[in-house]
Amino acid sequence: METPSPLLRVRNLTQAFGPLLACADISFELHSGEVLGVVGESGSGKTTLLNCLSARLTPTNGIVEYDLRGRGLTDIYALSEPERRLLLRTDWGVVMQNPRDGLRMNVSAGGNVGERLMAVGARHYGAIRREAEDWLAKVELDLGRMDDKPKHFSGGMQQRLQIARNLVTKPRLVFMDEPTGGLDVSVQARLLDLLRGLVRELRLSAIIVTHDLAVARLLADRLMVMKDGKVVETGLTDQVLDDPHHPYTQLLVSSVLQV
């Protein structure tokens, strides 16, 4: 076939909070192996969109379909609650902007990673521990800290642990909300390098929300620009950044020094 069916298909997604349209009539497709960046000003609806896509917030209107293994494109909000939870634990990863929301702060670093493996059926303690070690090494966390609780980690370490926790089960699709937000520049560079490598190596599909156009340039194949809940421009990342057409995108691109 010319074009394979998409991994995720979103049609006319709308999320209203009272009179406020946080997401208004959004439609797009994500293909396997593709990384989509979502950019836009604060309050434009990026996190809301991510929540709706990742089965954590039922949209007011519209359909989100995911290519379930063995079932094909399936409306994720027509799944039962246990089915949805299983999806979130196995096929998907969600990296939250605040690692506190994505980690269990009172469980050891190794436990945070091992827990996900156990959720998909791993039972052998030694194997789980080895796999957890592998992943902590991949995200460059000191193995000596494996038994420490993440509440004592720095922000950058917590973020890397969150990434390890989410990728250990080899998800097909990862949602990330500002994965490099709040980190200093050198930590950001390492995290980006790590993410770039993992996305290529694991052939991950990802939707990454970021306000940082340089991050978008580095990680995303395609970009979606949001303003006031609406998608105002989409295209290949370099097209959108180098030849923006919509007035808002031009403003966004011209307000940063160089990306």
Next chain:
Amino acid sequence: MTQEDNESAAAIRVENLTKTFVLHVQGGARLPVFADLSLEVAAGECVALYGPSGSGKSTLLRSLYANYKPGRGHVWVRHAGDSGGGWIDMAGAPPHRVLEVRRRTVGYVSQFLRVIPRVPARDIVAEPLHALGVPLADARARAEALLGRLNIPAAMWDLAPATFSGGEQQRVNIARGFAVDYPVLLLDEPTASLDAGNRAVVVDLIHEAKARGAAVVGIFHDDEVREAVAERVFDLSKERGAA
């Protein structure tokens, strides 16, 4: 060769391409760059884009790569891809098709290297080849051969090019552009910041690419380089239209 002889071997065919920038942040000013531009380049041929600064040479080259979105017209590229070959319109194809054409068929050497944090020079060069499925070791060997030819000392291959000089960065960029044997090569002033010795290496690389059948479209500010590599000049100053 006559135009007719070239027909069958055409690698890229530009039809009625029109590009006008609309600058919304500057009160919606319209900036017509070219209108109804047509151009055909054969396999094994090099066409030099020519014209004064601001005449639209880089804009055309970027439009061929689908980095800029033209308002009207077509950029047909002969593509032999995973999901079937044939002529693909870079100005109209969906994003994942454009990316596939960029991976296999069309290479682009920009004027400046875009440094990727923490990635060493060797891997920046090897990456496009590795992305095509070539084993990492082979891709790296090819990268080293190219970096060596372009006189980047072996001691620098393991370093990220952020601290390299302008000319060194540009040579890394050229090596990356030549790592894959693309059927179509787009070169934006590849020799601009190079000394005579390295300019000669780039001229050789372009000759070799043409010899294996690549169609090359380039911008060469250096007359000597242009005369050495291009069989034809395409003058952008004649293409401006009130689009």
